Amino acid sequence: MDQLMEYFEKEKVEKIERYKRLNKFVKKGEILFVGSSLMEQFPIYELMLDYGINKVIYNRGIGGFTTNELLEVMDVCIFDLEPSKIFINIGTNDMNGVDYKGENLINNYDRILSEINSKLPNAKVYLMAYYPGNRDAATNPWIKKTLEVRTNERISMTNEHVRKLADKYNFKYIDVNKNLYDEEGRLKKEYTIEGMHMYGDGYEAILDDLLVYINEK
Numbered sequence: 537m538d539q540l541m542e543y544f545e546k547e548k549v550e551k552i553e554r555y556k557r558l559n560k561f562v563k564k565g566e567i568l569f570v571g572s573s574l575m576e577q578f579p580i581y582e583l584m585l586d587y588g589i590n591k592v593i594y595n596r597g598i599g600g601f602t603t604n605e606l607l608e609v610m611d612v613c614i615f616d617l618e619p620s621k622i623f624i625n626i627g628t629n630d631m632n633g634v635d636y637k638g639e640n641l642i643n644n645y646d647r648i649l650s651e652i653n654s655k656l657p658n659a660k661v662y663l664m665a666y667y668p669g670n671r672d673a674a675t676n677p678w679i680k681k682t683l684e685v686r687t688n689e690r691i692s693m694t695n696e697h698v699r700k701l702a703d704k705y706n707f708k709y710i711d712v713n714k715n716l717y718d719e720e721g722r723l724k725k726e727y728t729i730e731g732m733h734m735y736g737d738g739y740e741a742i743l744d745d746l747l748v749y750i751n752e753k
Contacts, residue, residue, distance in 0.1 A: 544600050551598050552609055559616040566592040567750065568619035570606070571626040573599035574667060579736050583743050591750060594619070602629045603644035610648070615655055622652065623749070625664040631686045631694065642697045649705050662749050663702045665711040666691045667734070670722040674731030683731055688721060712745035 569575050576597030584591060596613040598605075606613060606626050614622065626648070630641040652661060668691060671683035695711070702709035716738065718724045723731070727738030 548598055548600060548605070552612055555596055556612050556616075559612065562594060562617050563592055564618040565620045566594060566617070567621045567623070568614065568617055569593060569595045569597060569623045569625075570613050571597045571624055571664075572601040572629050573597065573733060574628060575623075575625040575664075577733060578739055580739075583736070583740055587743070587747070589747070589751075593750075597625075600629060601626065603627050603641055603648060604630075607644060607647060607651075610651055614652065618656070619659055621660045621662070621750075621752075622656070623662045623664060623746075624648075625666070627694065627698070628666050628686065628691070631690055632682050634685055636685065636690075638694060638697065641694065642701065645698065645701055646704075649701060649707065653705050660752070661705070661707040663698050663707055663709045665695045665698070665709070665713055667713060667716060668721065668723040670718070670725060670728055670731045672722070672731075673725045673728050676730045679730045679732050686732075708749065710746070710749055712742040714745070715741040 569578060569580060574597070576595060576599050578595065578597070580593050580595065584593070594617055596617070598613070603626055627641050627645060630636065630644070649661070649663075652659065668688050669683050669686060671680060671687075674680035674683055699709040701707075716723055716727060716734075723734070724738070727734050727741065729735055
């Protein structure tokens with residue numbers, strides 16, 4: 537497990553370096569997706585092409601990222617791009633530990649939003665609701681154990697705090713999850729890879745609702 541965690545930490549550093557170099561070529565003032573793996577794995581460009589929608593969207597999600605880690609690289613993941621719209625999904629990895637304290641996540645998220653509000657006052661900011669999980673669909677032992685603590689009850693409670701943060705900054709909280717739930721309020725089994733992350737059709741199920749905000753003037 538230690539070797540696996542070391543690999544993931546190294547991968548985060550490498551992604552940050554790749555993004556830093558890519559940022560030299562970005563078109564400023566476009567749309568940005570930022571967050572953890574749930575954002576990084578969003579096949580937004582392919583889905584947009586399927587829908588015939590021509591928008592420039594940059595994805596700066598990093599698998600395994602926490603709110604604290606995003607705070608350390610805000611320039612690379614957000615400010616260097618000077619986006620006009622920012623869609624954020626960060627914080628689920630903060631919920632993984634048995635010693636999780638919701639106030640730490642929300643305080644960090646507050647700091648993230650405060651910096652954005654200060655440095656990009658004209659940007660439209662969208663705080664995305666955390667997606668549900670499905671522990672019964674988990675095949676990976678680590679994922680199954682993680683979803684013992686990252687419960688849908690914890691996710692739902694934290695979503696309410698994120699909604700309040702959006703109100704505080706006059707940003708938009710967007711919940712596009714209605715098509716993801718099964719009859720027990722879990723992530724539909726057919727959409728999930730291993731109980732936590734989604735296949736492309738899971739993302740496609742939320743795209744119509746998300747496009748309202750992507751296309752918003």
